[in-house]
Amino acid sequence: MNDEPQINVNQTTQETLPETKQTPNVLNFLKTKKALFIIGGFILLLILSSFLFLSPKQQNENQPTKPKLSKIWEITLSFDQKTQKLSLKKINIKEGNVTSSNFGLSPYKLYVLDKDNKKLFQTDIHITEEILYMIDTVPEGSSSAIPENLEPLESVVYAPYLKEATKIEIYKKDEKVLEISPPKNSSFNLIDKAFAQTNNVCANSLNLVFVSDGYSSEATFNNNVQQVIGKFVSLYPYSENPKIMDFSRAIYNTTSLGCKSGTQFNCNKDYCPCLSQAEPLVRNIVFTKYPELQGVDSDHLKFIILVDADMSRDGVLGVAKGLGGSIGAFETHYQLLKVCAHEILGHAAGYLYDRYIYSSGANSILKTTKTESNCSANSAGASFWSQIPGAGAYPGCTSNYLYAPFPRDCDDPNAGSKQTMMSMARCASAKFDAVEEAWLKNNIVSKYQVCDSSVIPSTTTTEPGQTTTTTISQSDIPYIKGVVFIDSNNNNSFDFGETKVTSARVTLTQTNGSYLRTIDSDLSGGYSFAKINSGNYELKVEAGNGIGTVTGIAITSSSALEINIPLPAGTVTATTSTTTTTSAGGLTTTTTTLPYFRMGTPTPTPRIYQTANCVPDPATCKSGVNAIQQCALKCTIK
Structure with a gap:
């Protein structure tokens, strides 16, 4: 039933208009102020009544477009690298739109269930178990090849706020590792967020959001963004359908994210603050400007932090929060474009491991808890790699080394293979090798859908030390x-x-x-x-x-x-x-x-x-x- 007040126009007219028989001279009457007031009120009533009788759809057409946001649970989880255990850090009720991913590439899944254990919602989720580093020096000579500081790593995941839900369960490889009792609205304050008139999110595309850190020139930041976009859209196999990537959001940020320390990229130590301490700040900056992105799963949303730092130094050049991770940070080194593609399109979106070897010297393999490679990981295991036809397939897909399967043909074998950008920066190619291209084409690019609002510039790029052999679509x-x-x-x-x-x-x-x-x-x-x-x-x-x-x-x-x-x-x-x-x-x-x-x-x-x-x-x-x-x-x- 419509609760809005209803106005009977005919009745209102009868009550307010005087009878003509009481006024012998109509013209004299119309000259009076009282008559003018009555006629003006009558016209105003007609205007108001015509609006009130509009259908809800017609009324909405007259209003500014606003993103429709719902209540969601924002869940912050902590992974202990030493014990390999996952725990709940906090859970909040916020506004956003939850998306789900069923790529099947992450070992983790989240389920929302009711009191009868009926599944109300399910999605793949990404849990950060390690930080992946792109380095420019031979691992044996770099103090940053493997971080010694194994502090807990945080991940943020989302689930829709459902009143009938009684629990949230998280599974890893079909084994339950965590159960959460979700809070109800009565015990949590709903975080208010002003509606902003923004574009709707492309829920089935790869949304890439750029955020600056340490830049003194917005023009320089925008130029770097366009260069990275040019690299991404020209890199095979993403170049076959570049509009699956939405580049429509970039934020020139003046708040320090902790990624720049003086002229240096502050990720050359055992701990990278801009991927851990500052991630909540990055999310707040992005979601304040683009509230429609809050709740988007990590397979469909990546944050790219560009750091204006020294372009000539050696060491760590870029980092990402593991395979499938939602955030990466990169300094404006002369190899920025290759490093960005390595971390975002290789690790974060592509679920590819590094091809260079963390040495067994001072930075020992024993200091990490991960020993997986493209061959051993479930997402891209030996059953896939060994069956790829043609040149470039990894014979037997076996390796006694961390991360790096066949071949190891760089000048320093620890640096990996010359055929792929997933090797160490100085040796790496400007593109993926044939086996990685087949994996990305069949298992990554094909899972995304085109976003009509994607902005694709007409530029492509080359890498230092390489000829321009990247095939354009x-x-x-x-x-x-x-x-x-x-x-x-x-x-x-x-x-x-x-x-x-x-x-x-x-x-x-x-x-x-x-x-x-x-x-x-x-x-x-x-x-x-x-x-x-x-x-x-x-x-x-x-x-x-x-x-x-x-x-x-x-x-x-x-x-x-x-x-x-x-x-x-x-x-x-x-x-x-x-x-x-x-x-x-x-x-x-x-x-x-x-x-x-x-x-x-x-x-x-x-x-x-x-x-x-x-x-x-x-x-x-x-x-x-x-x-x-x-x-x-x-x-x-x-």
Whole structure:
């Protein structure tokens, strides 16, 4: 029954309007203030009554859109690394929307049951049992390869608030490890949260939220975010369907998260405060701005902390809270892009273990409680790895070492395999190996759904020490990509050890002047232009006092070109200035820090190159539509 007051318009009219027979002169009556007041009130009643008789749906259409949030249980759990026991730390009632995951990759499951043990809700959950580190030094020489501090690790999971629920049970590999009696609303204060007008969460996609720590420039943070996104969407097999990843949320945060200490990344010790002490702060920052994310399970929500720190030091470069973990932190090292992909798309989303070996020296294997590898873990056990056909399968899938199965072909065997980014940073490839790609394609990427609001930039990236051999998905063709480098020996070829140029201005111009796009090279010197129109183009690069131009680039509907752009030896790139640039299409502007010519330095004559001998690169070939081989073309410049 509708409790809203009902107004009878006819009755109201009869009670308020005077009878005409009592007023001989109607015009004189209408001139009186009383009559005007009565008529005005009558009109107001008509307006109010018309709104009150609207259907609830019609009334809602006139109101601002607000996220619909429900009551949820937020459960904080603690895992003791020494005893391997799980315990309840606290449980709160909050507002949010709980999502569930049934990926089947985590050994842990959560069930909400009623008094008759009927399952009201179930989901896979992630429990942090270890911190995974991406390092840049040989493990035997690094004091940070294995943390000695085995403090308890916290995990946050969610369940819907259900009045009929009597208990919450958590299982690990089909064995109950914890039972919780959930609180009711009468004993807990419901945490109030102002409704914000935000986009709804993509519950079945991979939501990736960026948060800054220690940045002094929002433009620099935004630029780093775009570079990481470019790496993620170009990395196979995620590149086959990049819109499963939602990149629509990034927060320039001015509150210290504990990840930066001076100029250093504060994760090079035995304890990483930004992944433990500060995680509640990260969640509060994110959920305050995006309340619709509170309650999303860890398979569908990852927090990426970018830390503005020293780019040149050795040691720990990035960390994540275990396989399937919901949070990772990364310093703006020159290998930022590779490390982010390693930790987030490899460990956190991909459930892949490291391929490098924690040594048996001072940082002994005995100091950890985990001895699993891709071969031994249930989520990606030997039954899977040993059956993958083709080159790259791990023979027998056995290993006597922590984490690293076959092969061990880095210069230092402890560093792992040259074929994969899951090895130690300096040895690691810019991509996953064939077996890992098969695992990710069949068991990870296929489980997510496309989010229509995903923002995918038209950039891809390269890694230091690697050529640009990452295959871009068919939807990105035609494209041009490559590396800007200083040609130390003036042979117009990108040779090993030559310097890659960061933040070089790269401009793509169609020779008839009808098309223009400008971007900046990333932390690894990489640039790319995807989904470009057919036609004839020129590339121009500007960095400090160096200019280079590549002419005669012919693009067809199927072109996939790799053009590494050389700059003259002696190019100066250190001086920078803040400049406003126009994005593709000329519709928006962004502020970023770019190289510029030094005052008093004569503008150099551009170095002119031409494209020639574009041939398929076998390392990039993949089976495309109808099993047709699709390869990137490597173009030698002369």
